[in-house]
Amino acid sequence: MVRWIRFLPVIALVATARAELTLPDFRYFRTLSIDLQGRPPTRDELDAFEQSNFDLGAWIDTHTTGPAYAERLERIYMDLLRLDVGPTFQFVPNSLVLRRQQVMGPDGMPLYVYFRRGQRRVDPATDGDFCLSFDDTGMDFPPNAAGVGTPRPVPQKSLDDKTVVVKAWWLFADYRSPSPVDRIGPDWKRRFPGFEPAPGLLEDGSVRVCKEEAQTAESGTVYVSGRPPFKKGDPLPGHRETPPPNDSGFARANRGRAVSCLTGTGFQNSVDCGCGVGLERCLPGAGPQFDPPGFFTPTHVPLGDALPFDANPKNVSxxxxxxxxxxxxxxxxxxxxxxxxxxxxxxxxxxxxxxxxxxxxxxxxxxxCCGSGADAGYxxxxxxxxxxxxxxxxxxxxxxxxxxxxxxxxxxxxxxxxxxxxxxYGSRRARAHVAYNAFLCKDFVADTARLAPSTEPDLTKRPGCSTCHQTLEPMAAYFTRIAESDWTWLPAHVFPMEQARCKGDKAPGFCKQVYDPAFNKLRSAYAAPSHAEAGPAGFAQDIIGAPEFAPCVVQNVAQSFLGRPLEPEDEPWKVELTKLFVDGGYRMRPLVRAIVTSPRYKKGNDAR
Amino acid sequence: MKRRTFLQLLGASALSRPLWGAVKHTEQYFIFIHAAGGWDVTLWADPRNERKGLVEPASTDNTDLTALTHWKKVALDSDTDTFEILAPSDVPMTFGPGIGDLYDLRDRLTIVNGLAMNTVSHPDGTCFSATGRHLAGGRAPASSIDVAIANELGVSQLLPDVSIQFPSAYIGDSLDRRAIPLRVPSAATIAKSLARSDAYFNDDDRASITALLTDEAHALAKHSAFPETYERLAAQESALPKLLGNELKAAFTPQALMAAYPQLDYKAKTLGQGALGAAFAVEAMKRNLVRVVSFALGGLDTHNQNYKFHAHTQQELFGTIATMVKLLDDAKLSDRTHILVFSDFCRTPQINLAGGRDHYPNNSALVISPRFKRGRVFGKTDHEQLLPAGDKPLSPPDLLATFLAAFNIDPRRYLRDGDVIKDMLA
Amino acid sequence: MRASALVLLAACGAGTVKPSAPAPLPAEHQVVLDTTPKERRRMLPPEVYLRAYLGWFGGLAPLDVQNRARPKGLFDAWEDYLSALGLPDYKIDLPRQTQSNTLMLATLGRLGEVLCVRAAEHDLHVKTPLDQRVVFAFDPKAGSLDEFSVGFDVLHRTFLGYPVRLAPADRAQKFYALFDEVRARHKAKNPLSPDETAWAAVCAALVQHPEAELY
Incomplete structure (x- = not known):
């Protein structure tokens, strides 16, 4: 009985298509096309719709599939989650960004040399800095700025000793082969649409890079310079503007040990770590700035990255x-x-x-990775x-x-x-909060409580905070083992829930980063340590197992298709849709089909 | 009375006033600025230069002093310097170095400290500051202050409310549709949309098209269960011809604005775009085209090492505002222009492990308006935790209610919460 | 209660009380029932408009449309218009605009003009074969209302999604009046013929029509 009723609206629709079509019929078809094809119907589609043998039910079935239908639903969740980051989040780790300086070549012509700020080098005059010094170039190189001074030709020997020419990945598609020949050319537009380095990166025919950066080994050894720690007022070696890196505690404790060149730790502590074959571990920037121009990167891709609406060179990040x-x-x-x-x-x-x-x-x-975590052995x-x-x-x-x-x-x-x-959603609380909104349709609405000064560190108990944080803290705890504003996993074998050596006043430096001294536990875990071990997967189970999950999905989708909030009188319909959604294995197609064939949707955009 | 008839009358009454010009308008202008990201109030409005309780002041350990005009060093400890609090003798106010050039206009400022935010979420703090309500289900449940003002005082203008990345919210069915904010990403794009080529159609052609579309919209309204949608479109269509004149387009290009107002710093490191918004506001007000211009100036969300430049960003922000006020002085508009500047919330009094400051549920706001008592600070925070203090701390709805009351607007029309603080009003 | 009282009385009293039709209960207070329809007309999402727009331009990619549209100052760049169309910007958490405003209509007007002018150039001016035309896929003769209505129906279906026979009776007449006005205004060929310019104007009016801009 129930199944027959479910198909009744479709049968009714098919019957109408055979009779003289009315304006509401055309409007309905137009709305369906907008929602399921992402555009109004074409004239050909209208002609087909007007034929007596047009099967609207079958048309709906065909069109609750495909990229346009997917985009329609994707739009609902992208509006909720807003999964794009703007300039407030900067991803410019020194180990990844190849900046460049312009010097005067031995022939007196301008020459670009690529380098990484922070690259370790044995020469104290250039350790952590550009590999060519004032003596080589006649210029000083302030951080993130062009060289200043009177350039003079770099001696050929300096160039040969300190730099090398590389067939870089952004210019050679076959950069991994022993003799790359597949150089960037007009046919790349067809082969690699959407890939276009900024004009500055194409200005020179070759990529000359500091020798250390050209290294390809996947691991290096920890380097210790032996220099005493630099103090304010100490003379700077060479013509440096900034002091060379001090030997870190990690370096001193692990001298000569193998370290991965694919980590920040390797970059900071080894002179053996470079950008890999064809500089594939690095992103090129056409300048010395903090975030130099890199690639043509569209800002607006409302119809997907294959159809960009702008094409301007942007910062490499x-x-x-x-x-x-x-x-x-x-x-x-x-x-x-x-x-x-x-x-x-x-x-x-x-x-x-x-x-x-x-x-x-x-x-x-x-x-x-791994910052001060290296001191914990990570x-x-x-x-x-x-x-x-x-x-x-x-x-x-x-x-x-x-x-x-x-x-x-x-x-x-x-x-x-x-x-x-x-x-x-950089903070653990923000991650929990957005999922609470988007998947449970719930929000944290603060009381108009007065926040009195308090030293209670537990926000689930602190007056004025507890209303929201009683729920939020345990949810945030699921993300304990992922670093904030980052994706680095904090494994239990390195960072147990409680770390004995992180208690007390003499705790090592990494402890404050990772452990909360108020609770002697991993940061963010205090309200629910078990959630920390369950991780995001546990959070996911918590969310999808909540009774609000399915009704929230139904509400979000139904509201989007109807173009209005659901009202109290829609509640029985929502319950019915929720049952359909759950019984259908949490699949969208039956839900969308039920919505677009409902009288509410059909009447929803009728002007009359 | 049938709903349709009632709505038609409502629409008719809203439109019975001519669209602009002829009606005696209030001749007041409004600028709302969202300082996006959450500002460190200890650097400008609620200055702290001592270590007390949770407070770790800005110092040479965490702040880049380059080009900070009002940073005068005092020792914080043996290794570190902090700033001397600015305590002018002519007004009972103190400032931090972030105040920048606005310090010279201190006798025209009204500062509100100790605003209880009860949130540290960006979207929620922004919504609370702009609307007086927290988000509900991720959405603003009430209209924002710029929309409220535009609805009450602005519908006779050609552009009642221009919103440049500002958190405007137009909520509900009872507001005049003309108060729907014009939302644009930057002032520069306004001119582009208004541009028309004369190569194919001329102004008479466009006038004919507009007349036809307006007529069609009215005709559709007569048969619709929801005529207000069509009436709104009709009103907006009929406003177009005035907007499309080349004179307007030419005046609002970035080049024209920069040439007209070279005093603004368009090359400012963080807030160059904001300068363009300020220039647009002044020009649009001089031409009496707008009632409200709202824009956002960002770059304040400094959780890590970027906190080093927070004071500098504040200096740029307040420098832009100071220049804008001076431009309004020159245009003889400042006695009837009212500026409200707010942020999402403030930043923690502590410095975090990454060298920055995180979010904190306290806030300050700035008003520059002759209808407020000037050269005064209202509200306060406690000394050790920088939290709102006093028997009844102020909150954004109170400030917004007071702002509306300053213009004889009943706050309850727009705000569920909030008391008018009469003591703030001139 | 009343029923049981009656039964009690019946049981206690002598004889039978004849049943009578129940009297309406006196009202205590009015309850307002909201029976107004909840549906509303809403604006087309900008993504839908953009996809349709690219289709009307012959299925070109956005940057190709931009290049084709630009000559003679008809178009600047897409990034100048997208936000005014109501597109959300997730990078800065700018929400989608679901209600129209004057600037949005101005932007739709600019885009509509360039589409129709370029379509008139492509379809009519260079006399592209009928089966290769996207917009003006008809014989552009418009000497009378009847002749005009044939082409108008094609445009009406294209932009409004239904045949003109179902539109209000005076719609074709109104648009023919527009056609005549514009044709009369553009006596010389500059750069389109008067008829071509007039058809472009009809197209521009239809693509900006409320029924085209709304769901």
Whole structure:
């Protein structure tokens, strides 16, 4: 009985199509087309609609699939989650960005030399700085600024000793071959649409880079200069403007030990670590600035990255951020296009990557690790995405080819562990909050309570704070093991919930970063240590298991299709839709079908 | 009375006033500025230069002093210097070095300290400051202050409310549709949308098209269960011809604005775009085209090492405002221009592990208006935790209610909460 | 209660009380029932408008449309218009604009003009074969209202999504009046013929029509 009734509106619609069509019929078809095709119907489609044999039910079935339908649903969740980061989040780790300085070549002509700020070098005059000194060039090189002074030709010997020419990945698609020949050319527009280095990067025919940066080893050894720690007032070696790096505590304790060159720790503590084969571990910038111009990166991609609405060279940090956002959009699209269980949005281990994302996951995610965690013995982060699962065939230039990654790794959990989510919502509380809004349709509304000064560190108890934080703190605890504004995983074998040596006044430096002295536990874990161990996957289970989850999905989708909030009199309909959604395995297609065939939707845009 | 008839009458009455010019308007102008990101109040409005309780003041340890005009060093400890609090003798106010050039206009400022925010979320703090209500379900439940003012005082203007990245919210069915804010990403794009080529159509052609579309919208309204949508479109269509004149377009290009107001710092490191918004506001007010211009100036969310430049960003922000006020003085508009500047919340009194300051549920706000008592500070915070103090701390709804009351607008029309603080009003 | 009281009385009293029709209960207070329809007309999402727009431009990519549209000052760059169309900006948490404002209409007007002028150039001015035309896929003869209505129906379907026979009876007449006005105004060919300019004006009016801009 129930099934027959469900099909009744479709049968009724089919019957109408055979009779003389009225204006409401055309309006309905237009609305359906807008929602399911992403545009009004074409004249040909209207002609077909007017034919007596037009089957509207079948048309709806055909069109609750495909990229336009997926985009329609993706739009709902992108409006809720806003998975894109702007200039407030800067991703410019020194280990990743190849800046460049202009010097005078031996022939008296201008010459660009690429370098990384912070690169370790044996020469104290250039350690942590540009590899050519005042003696080589006649110029001083202030941080993040062009050289100043009277340039003189760099001696050929200095150039040969300190720099090397590399066939860089952004100019050679086959940069990994022994003799790369596939140089950037007009056919790249067809082969690699969407990939275009900033004009400055194409100005010179070759990429001359400081020798240390050209190193390709995947691991190096910890370097100790032996220099005494620099103090204010000490003379600077050479013509330096800033002091050379001091030997860190980690370096002194681990001299000669192997360290990964794919991590910030390796970059900061080894003279052996470079940008890899073809400089593939680094992003080029056409200047010495903090965030130099890198690639043509569209700002506006409302119809997807394949249809950009602008094309201007942007700062190099915009490049990875664009692809983080596109990864999330594609992930959403796939769930809707393939009509997968919607809960996978929070639980799935899979993703899709293109060339830039594969490059990022393979070589760049370790750049922000490990800071003072190295003192705890954490020098090689657990990767965000298992490199073995990444498609090998993708070159960094290939923006247009997207290939699946079946399993990102054991910590993966839908969008909750994607870089765009973790950076857009940098704090653990923000991550919990947005999921609470978007997936449970709930909000934290503060009491008009007066916040009296208090020394209570537990926000679940603190007067004025507890109303919201009683719920928020335990939720935030799920993200304890992911660093804030970052994706670095804090594994239990290095960072147990409580660390004995982090108690007391003589705690090592890393303790304050990772542990909360008020609770002697990992930061953010105090309200629910078990949640910290469950991680984002546990949070996902918590959310999808909540009774509000399915009604919230129904509400978000129904409101979007109707173009208005649901009213109290819509409640029985919402209950019915929720049952349909849950019984249908949390798939969107039956839900969307039920909505677009409902009288509410049909009348919703009728002017009469 | 049928709903349709009632709504038609409502629409008709709203439109019975001519669209601009002829009606005696209040001749008041409003500028609302959202200092996006959350500002460190200890650097400008509620200055602290001592270590007390949670407070770790700005110092040479955490602040880049380059080009800070009002940073006068005093020792914080043996290794570190902090700033001397500015305590002018002519007004009972103190300032931090972030105040920049606005210090010279201190006798025209009204500062409100100790605003109880009860939130540290960017979108929620922004919404609370702009509307007097926290977000509900991720959405603003009430209209923002710029929309309220535009609705009450601005519908006769050609552009009642121009909103440049400002958190405007137009909520509800009872507001005049003409008060819907014009939202643009920057002042520069306004001119581009107004541009028209003369190569194919001329102004008479466009007038004919507009007349037809207005007529169609009215005709559709007559048959619609919701005529206000069509009436709104009709009103907006009929306002177009005035907007599309080349004179306006030419006046609002970035080049024209920069040439007209070279005093503003368009090359400011963080807030160059904001200078363009300020120039647009002055020009649009001089031409009597707008009632409200609202814009956002960002770069204040300094959680880590970027806190070093926070004082500098504040100096740019307040420098832009000071220049804008002086331009309004020159245009003889400042006695009837009212400026409200707010931020999402303030920053922690402590410095965090990354060398920056995080979010904190306290706030300050700035008003520059002859209808407020000037050269005064209202509200306070406690000395050790920088939290709102006093028996009944102020909150954004109180400030917004007071602002509305200053113009004889009943705050309850727009605000569920908030008391008018009569003591603030001149 | 009343029923049981009656039963009691019936039980206690002598004889039978004849049943009578129940009298209406006196009202205690009015309860307002909101029976107004909840549906509203809403603006087309900007993504939908943009996708349709690219289709009307012959399925070109956005930057190709930008290049084709620009000559003679008809167009600047997409990034000048997208925000005014109501597109959200997730980078800065700028929400989607769901209500129209004057600047949005001005932007739609600018985009509408360039579409129709370029379409007139492509379809009519260079006499592209009928099957290759996207917008003006009809014989542009418009010597009379009847002749005009044939082409007008094509445009009406294209932009409003339904045949003109279902539109208000005077719509074709109103648009023909516009056509005549513009044609009369543009006597010389500059750069389109008077008829071509007039058709472009009709197109521009339709693409900005409330029924085209709303869902």
């Amino acid at each position: 915009e490049w990875p951020k664009l692809w983080w956002s596109q990864e999330a959009r594609r992930f959403l699209d796939k769930i809707f296009e393939e009509d997968r269980d919607f809960r996978e949005l929070l639980t799935s281990h899979a993703t899709e990557v293109n060339g830039p994302l594969a490059q990022f996951y393979r070589f760049m995610t370790g750049a922000t 020098t090689e982060p657990e990767p965000l995405v298992d490199p073995g699962s990444l498609p090998q065939a993708l070159v960094p230039e290939d923006t247009a080819t997207w290939l699946p990654v079946a399993d990102r790794g054991p910590h993966a959990s839908g969008i909750l562990t994607m870089p765009i989510f973790l950076t857009k």
